[in-house]
Amino acid sequence: MKNAIKILFFLFPMLVLGQISDDEKQCKILNEKAMQIYLGNPDQAMKLLQKAEVIAKKVENDELIGLTIGNFAILKRMKGSFLESKKLSLEALTRVKSASNKATILNNLGACNRSLGLYNEAIKNYLNALKIYEQLNDLKRQGIVDDNIGMVFSALSQMDKAKIYHQKALDLFQQIGYKKGFSESLNNIAIALANQDSVPKALVYFRKSLRIEVDLKDQKGIAESINNIGGAHYYLGATDSAIFYFKKSAALELLLKNSSGVAQSHNNIAVVYLDKKQYPVAKKYIDSAYNYSVNSKIAADLMFSYQNYIQYYEETNNFVQANTFNKKYFNFKDSIQKIANFKEINELETKYETNKKEKLLAESKTELLEKDIAIKKSKYTVLAIAVFAFFLALIGYLIYRQQKLKNKQQEQEFELKSAITHIETQSKLQEQRLTISRDLHDNIGAQLTFIISSVDNIKQGFDIQNVKLNNKLGYISEFTKSTIVELRDTIWAMNNNQIDFEDLRARILNFTEKAKFAKENIDFKFNIDATLNEEQLSSIVGMNIYRTIQEAVNNAIKYSNADTIAIDAKRENGKIEIVVSDNGKGFDSITTEAGNGLLNMEKRIDDIHGIFSLESKIAQGTTIRITLDQQSLNR
Numbered sequence: 001m002k003n004a005i006k007i008l009f010f011l012f013p014m015l016v017l018g019q020i021s022d023d024e025k026q027c028k029i030l031n032e033k034a035m036q037i038y039l040g041n042p043d044q045a046m047k048l049l050q051k052a053e054v055i056a057k058k059v060e061n062d063e064l065i066g067l068t069i070g071n072f073a074i075l076k077r078m079k080g081s082f083l084e085s086k087k088l089s090l091e092a093l094t095r096v097k098s099a100s101n102k103a104t105i106l107n108n109l110g111a112c113n114r115s116l117g118l119y120n121e122a123i124k125n126y127l128n129a130l131k132i133y134e135q136l137n138d139l140k141r142q143g144i145v146d147d148n149i150g151m152v153f154s155a156l157s158q159m160d161k162a163k164i165y166h167q168k169a170l171d172l173f174q175q176i177g178y179k180k181g182f183s184e185s186l187n188n189i190a191i192a193l194a195n196q197d198s199v200p201k202a203l204v205y206f207r208k209s210l211r212i213e214v215d216l217k218d219q220k221g222i223a224e225s226i227n228n229i230g231g232a233h234y235y236l237g238a239t240d241s242a243i244f245y246f247k248k249s250a251a252l253e254l255l256l257k258n259s260s261g262v263a264q265s266h267n268n269i270a271v272v273y274l275d276k277k278q279y280p281v282a283k284k285y286i287d288s289a290y291n292y293s294v295n296s297k298i299a300a301d302l303m304f305s306y307q308n309y310i311q312y313y314e315e316t317n318n319f320v321q322a323n324t325f326n327k328k329y330f331n332f333k334d335s336i337q338k339i340a341n342f343k344e345i346n347e348l349e350t351k352y353e354t355n356k357k358e359k360l361l362a363e364s365k366t367e368l369l370e371k372d373i374a375i376k377k378s379k380y381t382v383l384a385i386a387v388f389a390f391f392l393a394l395i396g397y398l399i400y401r402q403q404k405l406k407n408k409q410q411e412q413e414f415e416l417k418s419a420i421t422h423i424e425t426q427s428k429l430q431e432q433r434l435t436i437s438r439d440l441h442d443n444i445g446a447q448l449t450f451i452i453s454s455v456d457n458i459k460q461g462f463d464i465q466n467v468k469l470n471n472k473l474g475y476i477s478e479f480t481k482s483t484i485v486e487l488r489d490t491i492w493a494m495n496n497n498q499i500d501f502e503d504l505r506a507r508i509l510n511f512t513e514k515a516k517f518a519k520e521n522i523d524f525k526f527n528i529d530a531t532l533n534e535e536q537l538s539s540i541v542g543m544n545i546y547r548t549i550q551e552a553v554n555n556a557i558k559y560s561n562a563d564t565i566a567i568d569a570k571r572e573n574g575k576i577e578i579v580v581s582d583n584g585k586g587f588d589s590i591t592t593e594a595g596n597g598l599l600n601m602e603k604r605i606d607d608i609h610g611i612f613s614l615e616s617k618i619a620q621g622t623t624i625r626i627t628l629d630q631q632s633l634n635r
Helices: 022-037 042-059 062-078 082-093 099-115 119-136 139-155 159-176 179-195 199-216 219-235 239-256 259-275 279-296 299-315 319-335 338-377 379-461 467-494 501-518 539-560 596-607
Strands: 498-500 523-528 536-538 564-572 575-582 611-617 621-628
Touching: 022 042, 022 062, 042 062, 062 082, 062 099, 082 099, 099 119, 099 139, 119 139, 139 159, 139 179, 159 179, 179 199, 179 219, 199 219, 219 239, 219 259, 239 259, 239 611, 259 279, 259 299, 279 299, 299 319, 379 467, 498 501, 498 539, 501 523, 501 539, 501 564, 536 539, 539 564, 539 575, 539 596, 539 621, 596 611
Parallel strands: 523 564
Antiparallel strands: 498 536, 564 575, 575 621, 611 621
8 A cells, every 4th residue: 555655774883993991892782782682672672772871871982872872763763753763863963973873863863754754854864874875885774775765755656766766775785685675675666566556566576575574584574565465455456355464464563562553554454444335344443543643653644544534434424524634634734745845855866966976077077187198198109009919910810710710610519419418308308207207107196096995995895883984994095086186187297398278178177077076066167268278388387277276166165055166267458367256155354364275375376476366255155366477377
């Protein structure tokens, strides 16, 4: 959603001092430890900083006092106390002398001003911090500040400019291998894309970011990415999935005691319920979001809550209250002078870039002048060298021409050998695949068949009075039969480099025919667009689609009590859409926890970079939708 904009931050670097006392060393260590744990344990970080402050004041070291106060400011900002954090940052700036520490404080000050809606002050802080980091050649923190500047432009709805800064940050983080920063930049680019109606592409970026945050075990980053994925699902029309992700994000933010994060998620949930016209539930979430917004004092969250109140009261025909919140919204919007800041912010950014270019131009002019002098001094030497070089070049050309002919001949021989080797390798691989599939079929398949036969012989040859044992033997027989089916599907996929939709249709029809035998009261419908018959899929993509459809049909048979299950595949707007639907009892996808089957389906489609969505309503059935673009099909 538009308001799903995150606050970036980074740790204070160590002070670079000469000879320092043991107390000063201890103060630095306490600051470092605090900033290593403050994301996961802010209360413990606060206690460490309090100890550091006592030591810094004891040794009367202004740099250490400023460092500690600056770290206090970061903790206050992360807890949503932006005015207090800003006050502490300004005090810290008066004490520190280190350029790196100053830049860190300026960046935190910029984050506070951005969250308070003071965008012109924020851009000044960020540009001053960026200038220092460029002088220090600190690529990591240059990327962080570039990302923050991008978020200012995103807040001002200047998405093209926002993407330029986020991409600069992304390139820097990729260059130095900083995963957290890379994840943040992916999220921010995705937010800009979503606001420009490129939602499917944004969803791919959000999911990449989520995978990185999970690897990093960053709970705050996970919560933010999940919230953004929910927003993408909302824009794609999968409202039940959107609510599921928003609620999951809100629960994580509550555990982290992040008022702003809870406000964002609850505002997003309210929007979905307003669209569904479930007004009492929507009002509950709007009130909650408003209270958390007031607590966090984040301008974007508060404005979002005002907008939700306006929509709620308009749709419930309470126009007096709608007008009241409309006035509050515009008064607040005017108070942060968002529109008035556009010109000043763009001028600041342009001035910064111009100064940077002028400095580079001046350096270039100096270099050119020095080169011109050097050229004049050496022109006679160059003339003599040129004559000598001509003869060398002539000899070199003759040698080069002969060598080129020789190289061309060797290259042709190499290409021929490579082609022969490639053909031989492919042939060997195919032979190996056939050998493995034969072994699977002849050995494991035969063994599984023997198990079925043995179990059936036991049941027929002995008068088994124990019902529980008899049922268990029956279960083993059925399980082994289904394993043989799975084995045959695997052998089918292994024996094909590519699978077309005609192959897929045959497999699915075979599966549904068996399902009809097991459930005679269910009517199976299978429609596939004729234009898809020749569509080629890799074996991995084909198998993942088949398994997902198989799982969806199995779930419908087992749980839905449906009398009709339909499978439809068609091409639409250059993409392929596969829908599995039933008219069964449905379920509440918000309150019902997703089982392994649903998670496996979503993971299979995510692995081939498709889009998976689920819609289910009680007494109205369930619909599973798989969307694949051409890039996904060729993976």
